[in-house]
Amino acid sequence: MGRGGRATATCCRKRGRLTWGASETLLSPGAFTSLASLLARRSGLLFEKKSRAMLERRLGPRLRANNLPSFDEYISFLQENPTEQDAVYQILTTKETYFFRQEYQLRAFVEEIIPHLAEVNSVNKRITIWSAGCSTGEEAYTLAIMLMDCPALKGFRTSIIATDLCRANIEAAERGFYRAGSFRAMSADLIAQHFTPEKGGYLIKPALRRTVHFSQGNLMNARDVRAVGRVDVIFCRNVLIYFGEAARQSVTALFYERLLPGGYLLLGHSESLLNAGTNFQAVHLEADLVYRRPSIDDSSSRIKASS
């Protein structure tokens, strides 16, 4: 093998197929460690040793697209190049999402958390919700639909902010065009109410489109997180599951800071802060366990919290 993990072979045949041709490039164990630690620092994403072949396979084409001969050179380039970082995040992140995902949790949110917050915020009549790691926007639009006719919020100003690491996801969310898979848990009536059929899918109607403010933002970047402002509820579902422990802790601490006292954090069904040593309180709702930043006035709280 040549220097920097570049194979000297110009062409090889595997199972009768020609592969990679002139620039078969390998991710050496040393380069893997540098790449995994760069990705962990910048994006929070955790890649364990067993992911080496996957990273090599998925990022190999990026070396060739940028005309770089080895992973060592590619990693130096990646470190300094935000456009390339975006391309890598687009390749490596899991974007799976759909409307009304984890509906039991959304119901608990609307039926238990919202009435409580409406009572607490009855003077300023404002509620701000953040979908952090919103992918292509289905979660944020679902929240907007569920809150539209919520009796507890009559007379309230509701803001929904949605952010994601990948610019392409935000652009897709802003376009609001979705294929059938996104609607797998949504009723035909609601689809007809909020979307117009278009070739190959459905386009969001302007009234729903206007209810969410989207922007690109990295949860590992404190400046991006603080740009969101202070909020009453954070939905960060199925995002931290892909993070390493240190990244999870630093993002959780930022969430605590960004939540107004008494505000709620809702995670995905396989994510937990139990035993994570945070200041969040666990709150047992009828159908779910959520987390809450304690409020100064907790003695009057009607929602059962346990530290």
Ligand SMILES: C[S@@+](CC[C@H](N)C(=O)[O-])C[C@H]1O[C@@H](n2cnc3c(N)ncnc32)[C@H](O)[C@@H]1O
């Ligand atoms: C599996 S999707 C979850 C989408 C939605 N929250 C849901 O539960 O349906 C994970 C999303 O987290 C985003 N993500 C990963 N790392 C991130 C980071 N450091 N900052 C912001 N978003 C991130 C990915 O781009 C991806 O769109």
